[in-house]
Amino acid sequence: MMKSFTMEYWIDDGWYVGKLKEVPGVFSQGETLEELELNIKDAFYLMMQDENEILLDKEISKKQIEVEV
Numbered sequence: 001m002m003k004s005f006t007m008e009y010w011i012d013d014g015w016y017v018g019k020l021k022e023v024p025g026v027f028s029q030g031e032t033l034e035e036l037e038l039n040i041k042d043a044f045y046l047m048m049q050d051e052n053e054i055l056l057d058k059e060i061s062k063k064q065i066e067v068e069v
Contacts, residue, residue, distance in 0.1 A: 007040060009033070020044060 009018030012029075016036040020026040028043045030036035 005044075007037065009036060023047070 005023060006021040007018050008021050009016055011017070015029045015031065016033050017029045018027070018036050018040055020040060023044060026040065026044050026047055028036060028039035030039050
Protein backbone atom coordinates (compact mmCIF):
# COMPACT_ATOMS: atom_id res chain seq x y z
CA MET A 1 0.00 0.00 0.00
CA MET A 2 1.31 3.45 -0.90
CA LYS A 3 0.50 6.45 1.25
CA SER A 4 1.39 10.05 0.45
CA PHE A 5 2.78 12.56 2.92
CA THR A 6 3.84 16.18 2.62
CA MET A 7 7.54 16.76 3.22
CA GLU A 8 8.24 20.31 4.34
CA TYR A 9 11.91 21.26 4.00
CA TRP A 10 14.33 24.15 4.31
CA ILE A 11 18.07 24.74 4.00
CA ASP A 12 20.06 25.25 7.21
CA ASP A 13 23.83 25.80 7.04
CA GLY A 14 23.99 24.11 3.64
CA TRP A 15 21.94 21.05 4.72
CA TYR A 16 18.45 20.18 3.55
CA VAL A 17 16.34 19.67 6.68
CA GLY A 18 12.79 18.37 6.56
CA LYS A 19 9.81 16.92 8.34
CA LEU A 20 6.67 15.04 7.43
CA LYS A 21 3.76 17.41 7.97
CA GLU A 22 1.24 14.67 8.75
CA VAL A 23 3.51 12.61 11.04
CA PRO A 24 4.77 14.57 14.06
CA GLY A 25 8.27 13.62 15.13
CA VAL A 26 9.59 12.50 11.73
CA PHE A 27 12.51 14.81 10.90
CA SER A 28 15.73 14.26 8.98
CA GLN A 29 18.42 15.98 6.93
CA GLY A 30 20.62 15.41 3.90
CA GLU A 31 23.29 17.08 1.81
CA THR A 32 20.92 17.05 -1.19
CA LEU A 33 17.15 17.04 -1.57
CA GLU A 34 17.32 13.45 -2.84
CA GLU A 35 19.33 12.37 0.21
CA LEU A 36 16.82 14.13 2.49
CA GLU A 37 13.98 12.19 0.84
CA LEU A 38 15.74 8.87 1.42
CA ASN A 39 16.64 9.76 5.00
CA ILE A 40 13.16 10.95 5.91
CA LYS A 41 11.67 7.73 4.50
CA ASP A 42 14.10 5.77 6.69
CA ALA A 43 13.12 7.88 9.71
CA PHE A 44 9.43 7.19 8.99
CA TYR A 45 9.99 3.43 8.68
CA LEU A 46 12.02 3.33 11.91
CA MET A 47 9.34 5.27 13.76
CA MET A 48 6.59 2.98 12.48
CA GLN A 49 8.64 -0.10 13.40
CA ASP A 50 9.20 1.19 16.94
CA GLU A 51 5.54 2.11 17.30
CA ASN A 52 4.40 -1.32 16.10
CA GLU A 53 6.75 -3.07 18.53
CA ILE A 54 5.38 -0.99 21.41
CA LEU A 55 1.79 -1.72 20.39
CA LEU A 56 2.28 -5.48 20.02
CA ASP A 57 2.01 -6.07 23.77
CA LYS A 58 -0.83 -3.59 24.32
CA GLU A 59 -4.57 -4.02 24.00
CA ILE A 60 -5.70 -1.15 21.79
CA SER A 61 -9.12 0.44 22.26
CA LYS A 62 -10.78 3.16 20.19
CA LYS A 63 -13.28 5.83 21.12
CA GLN A 64 -14.77 8.65 19.07
CA ILE A 65 -14.55 12.03 20.77
CA GLU A 66 -15.73 15.50 19.86
CA VAL A 67 -13.49 18.56 20.00
CA GLU A 68 -14.82 22.09 19.68
CA VAL A 69 -12.86 24.18 17.19
